[in-house]
Each structure stands twice: as C-alpha cells, then as structure tokens.
Amino acid sequence: MNKDKRREIFQRLRDHNPAPTTELEYTTAFELLVAVVLSAQATDRGVNKATARLFPVANTPEAILALGEDGLKEHIKTIGLFNSKASNIMKLCRMLVDRHGGEVPRTRGELEALPGVGRKTANVILNTAFGQPTMAVDTHIYRVANRTGLAPGKTVREVEDRLVRWTPKEFLHDAHHWLILHGRYVCVARKPRCGACVIHDLCEYRDKTEE
Structure with a gap:
C-alpha cells in the first residue's frame, strides 16, 4: 500500500x-461524552434509545448528579453493563463539576483522567466534539486497516499511530468516521461485501467476495 x-x-x-x-x-x-461511555460493548442504536429517554430529563453533569445513580440506571438499564456505566458516569459528572466547571475538557490528558474514559473515547470526543484530527480505533477500524492493507498493525495503538501518520492531512479529520462506517456496513467481519465496496480494486485483501 503506497501513499x-x-x-x-x-x-x-x-x-x-x-x-x-x-x-x-x-x-x-x-x-x-455520555453516549460514547454508554456505547462500550453496545450498539449505537441501543444507546440512542436510552439517551432519548435520558437527555430530555438530564443532559448536564449537574442534572445527572441530581438524578442520582439509581435514577440514572432507570434510564439506561436497557444497555449492557449499565450498573458499572452508571457508576462511572456519576463519578465522571462529579469530576466535571469539581474540576472543570461542568464543562468537557479539550485535552487528551484531562479526558482520560475521567472515570470510564480511555484513549478511544477521548479520541472520539477530541475529533467529533472539538474537531481535532484524531483516530479512534475500534474493532471496525482495526479490521478495515488490517484487511485492506491501509495501515496494518498488531495492536490498536499501532494501527492508530500508522493511520494518523499515513492518512493525508486533508482527509484526517473525517477518516475516523469513514473507516468506522465502512467497517460497519461494507467491510463487515464475517463476510465482507466486496461487490458493494467503492475501494474494491484498491484493497489488498486476498479473499474478496462477490457480494
């Protein structure tokens, strides 16, 4: 794969x-931020259903703290691991209020210091909320980067670093979203839909399908 x-x-x-x-x-x-924390091991559709109930009631750190952990659980109980996620979100909200004036911080270090927020979640916030050219590598991006030959790597971090280094700057801000959507709907895990792929002839995957 060349530039x-x-x-x-x-x-x-x-x-x-x-x-x-x-x-x-x-x-x-x-x-x-709340939606991304909830999305771990859950579908976006499932998260959206839960936040459609939660956000009209509480969509600030202060409002969620006022709701209480049990109240939060009632709104997100349809999502997997909701008990631990509710605990993390309550701690996250407390830290936002106490340390950041209720605002979401704009630096990686401050984001990763929040409960329930790892590097991938921080990258999503930096990219999608604040427009920074980060690459949040999930299972979809990891698969697409390795399968196509775009940025092969043995670890998520290796793939992230190579994508950031090798993606042309003009595409870097949106690359995260293109690759996730491509992996979610076209370059799927079990049987990629190579026949419907717009980069079919550029992809270096050896076992292409006809679909």
Whole structure:
C-alpha cells in the first residue's frame, strides 16, 4: 500500500460520503461524552434509545448528579453493563463539576483522567466534539486497516499511530468516521461485501467476495 493508493482510497470514501459523522445522537459535547461511555460493548442504536429517554430529563453533569445513580440506571438499564456505566458516569459528572466547571475538557490528558474514559473515547470526543484530527480505533477500524492493507498493525495503538501518520492531512479529520462506517456496513467481519465496496480494486485483501 503506497501513499497514492491511500489518497485514492480516502478520496473515494469522501466522494461516497462527503460529510460523515457519528451515528450517536447528541447536541452537546457532554451528551456525546455520555453516549460514547454508554456505547462500550453496545450498539449505537441501543444507546440512542436510552439517551432519548435520558437527555430530555438530564443532559448536564449537574442534572445527572441530581438524578442520582439509581435514577440514572432507570434510564439506561436497557444497555449492557449499565450498573458499572452508571457508576462511572456519576463519578465522571462529579469530576466535571469539581474540576472543570461542568464543562468537557479539550485535552487528551484531562479526558482520560475521567472515570470510564480511555484513549478511544477521548479520541472520539477530541475529533467529533472539538474537531481535532484524531483516530479512534475500534474493532471496525482495526479490521478495515488490517484487511485492506491501509495501515496494518498488531495492536490498536499501532494501527492508530500508522493511520494518523499515513492518512493525508486533508482527509484526517473525517477518516475516523469513514473507516468506522465502512467497517460497519461494507467491510463487515464475517463476510465482507466486496461487490458493494467503492475501494474494491484498491484493497489488498486476498479473499474478496462477490457480494
């Protein structure tokens, strides 16, 4: 995979979807933060159903603290691991109020210091809420990067670092979303839909399907 091929891959992904974004529903950086924390080992659709109940009632750190942990659980109990997620969100809200004036911080270090927030979640917030050119590598991006040859790596961090280094700057802000959506709907895990793929001829995967 050379730089010209990578550029063409991202050019086609952009042509196919000029304005990609997360499928999580949110209106503020805090809502996005809560949604991403809830999305661990859960579908975006399931998270959106829960936050559609939660956010009209409580969509600030102060409001969630006032709701209480049991009250929060009632709104998110349809999501997997809701007990531990509720605990983390309550601690996260307390820290936001006590240390950040109720605002979501804009640095990686401050974000990763929040309960329930790891590197991937921090990258999502930095990219989607604050427009920074980060790469939040989930299972979809990891699979696409390795399968296509775009940025192969043995670890999530290795893939992240190579994608950030090798993705042309003009595509870097949106690359995270293009690759997630491509992995979610086209380059799926068990049987990729190679016949419907806009980068079919550029992909270096050896076992392409006809679908």
